[in-house]
Amino acid sequence: MAMRLVIALALATSWMLAQDASTPQAWQGWLNQGVQAYKSSKFSEAVAAFQKAVELNPNGLNPRLYLATAWMSQFVPGANTPENLEMARRAEAEFMEVLRLDPNNKTAIASLASLKYQQAQGTPDFNEKLAKLDEASSWYLKLIEVDPQDKEAYYSLGVIDWARWYPAWLRARADQGMKPSDPGPMAITALRQQLKEQYSQVIERGISYLERALAIDPQYDDAMAYLNLFIRERADLDETREDYNRDVALADQWVQKALDTKKSKAHAEVDAAASGPRRIRVGGNVQQANLARKVNPVYPPEAKQARIQGTVRMSVIIDKSGTVQEVRLLSGHPLLVGAAMGAVRQWVYKPTLLNGQPVEVETVVDVNFTFGP
Numbered sequence: 001m002a003m004r005l006v007i008a009l010a011l012a013t014s015w016m017l018a019q020d021a022s023t024p025q026a027w028q029g030w031l032n033q034g035v036q037a038y039k040s041s042k043f044s045e046a047v048a049a050f051q052k053a054v055e056l057n058p059n060g061l062n063p064r065l066y067l068a069t070a071w072m073s074q075f076v077p078g079a080n081t082p083e084n085l086e087m088a089r090r091a092e093a094e095f096m097e098v099l100r101l102d103p104n105n106k107t108a109i110a111s112l113a114s115l116k117y118q119q120a121q122g123t124p125d126f127n128e129k130l131a132k133l134d135e136a137s138s139w140y141l142k143l144i145e146v147d148p149q150d151k152e153a154y155y156s157l158g159v160i161d162w163a164r165w166y167p168a169w170l171r172a173r174a175d176q177g178m179k180p181s182d183p184g185p186m187a188i189t190a191l192r193q194q195l196k197e198q199y200s201q202v203i204e205r206g207i208s209y210l211e212r213a214l215a216i217d218p219q220y221d222d223a224m225a226y227l228n229l230f231i232r233e234r235a236d237l238d239e240t241r242e243d244y245n246r247d248v249a250l251a252d253q254w255v256q257k258a259l260d261t262k263k264s265k266a267h268a269e270v271d272a273a274a275s276g277p278r279r280i281r282v283g284g285n286v287q288q289a290n291l292a293r294k295v296n297p298v299y300p301p302e303a304k305q306a307r308i309q310g311t312v313r314m315s316v317i318i319d320k321s322g323t324v325q326e327v328r329l330l331s332g333h334p335l336l337v338g339a340a341m342g343a344v345r346q347w348v349y350k351p352t353l354l355n356g357q358p359v360e361v362e363t364v365v366d367v368n369f370t371f372g373p
Contacts, residue, residue: 027056192237
């Protein structure tokens with residue numbers, strides 16, 4: 001989210017004109033040069049140009065925001081090479097410098113939250129993963145302090161609480177010989193009670209975060225999907241079959257609401273497209289040929305451990321410059337969704353032209369997770 005905001009701001013800043021290096025405003029020229037390099041997927045050149053802009057204007061917010069974003073765009077969650085870890089470190093350092101200059105800078109706070117969440121997604125050690133999720137939560141809570149109406153912050157906090165709870169639920173079912181699809185509730189009373197004591201607060205807090213996101217945006221279908229997961233899995237902790245069936249029925253209602261909302265949005269987009277070429281639909285296979293930079297997702301460790309394979313399908317909005325602006329989940333296993341969406345948000349496409357003019361594109365992207373032979 002934050003990364004896309006920074007990129008969009010950079011691409012829309014009309015006052016940035018290239019300046020001669022001898023003028024007092026030379027940093028603007030380097031900033032403009034960095035934006036052009038970024039648009040062309042030349043990230044090393046973009047970093048070098050943004051770095052010079054920072055050196056010439058060390059107290060400027062924009063140069064540091066763009067530099068931090070350029071570093072973060074190159075970070076691949078789960079790739080623990082020294083070079084990749086250094087990119088994350090530099091991105092974090094620059095965003096912290098932005099906050100030193102502007103403690104309530106929403107873009108920097110949202111970016112740090114996203115960075116910590118991405119780092120958690122690629123961390124195989126569970127305790128380290130939880131520590132990174134705690135850091136991400138702290139930044140999302142800070143974001144809510146700055147903007148109490150930020151629906152994505154509430155949604156992300158809900159997803160993080162689900163990520164804390166889901167592995168424990170999955171292990172408990174496995175310990176009882178239950179598959180994820182088997183009906184509940186859990187039969188072993190002691191194990192069910194233990195889960196209640198450890199995770200009831202996490203579950204209810206996660207649900208409340210998602211409900212807050214929906215209060216801000218009643219059409220937030222991704223929040224509906226996670227509410228379904230929370231309520232459906234919480235049903236395993238119910239004492240009676242009657243309570244279990246009631247919770248499952250409530251979860252089913254959220255599934256249907258999510259499907260109806262997605263369908264309504266799709267019709268609205270078709271109507272909007274019919275009024276003019278502001279955005280066009282392009283088939284996934286066709287748009288694939290325009291992909292200039294692809295970041296492969298790292299297989300989530302929990303999904304590997306649970307032997308989960310499958311495809312995550314997403315609806316993607318690509319802006320006129322080729323930058324991914326929006327990723328909306330269509331289908332996919334919850335343990336695979338975060339890694340897939342995080343990777344696709346970093347993809348860059350060649351601009352799509354209609355009658356010689358760049359236009360926004362809506363397409364469908366599939367990311368496949370399979371075990372090797």
